């Protein structure tokens with residue numbers, strides 16, 4: 001059985017948590033496509049040219065445990081504006097989406113560009129303030145010097161870059177279901193996403 005769930009949205013809206021929970025609920029495979037851009041950004045921070053870095057990615061790059069920092073997120077969103085970088089990552093994502101047994105992919109352009117034929121498309125959002133507060137709670141342990149104001153500024157800058165780029169900008173597909181998680185618990189957000197997939201199975 002091939003069945004694709006496309007989950008897009010801005011940083012820290014809850015995509016990752018929802019995607020993992022939906023995949024676990026239905027026994028589907030899950031790909032966090034942000035990791036592809038983060039791993040490319042990581043290689044660029046280490047001195048490689050962006051397009052060569054994207055073309056050279058291996059599974060070991062995706063397994064690195066230093067991809068979740070603010071510096072790597074920033075580098076990821078910079079390489080993500082380069083059309084040749086995006087092109088280098090398309091086939092891997094499409095073949096993952098077509099794997100037997102169902103797949104959940106989360107990112108920015110899954111429903112619009114990577115898998116326009118996905119059986120279910122969700123666009124997960126939350127206000128910038130709510131997303132910054134969530135990201136701050138995640139990051140402050142590792143980096144006590146971080147301020148909420150700085151995280152909010154970073155979230156807004158990344159939203160702006162992701163939404164305004166010419167190639168595959170962050171936007172809901174016309175047929176996406178919008179899920180605003182600003183006032184939802186994790187359980188309620190997951191339940192709504194599971195119900196949307198259930199309705200399409």
Ligand code: C5P
Pocket residue numbers: 011033034035037038073076077078080106107108109110158162
């Ligand atoms: O989702 P995550 O924060 O890991 O993504 C890091 C960056 O990678 C995003 O800010 C965005 O610029 C880029 N990205 C993208 N397309 C995707 C996934 C991520 O452009 N499908």
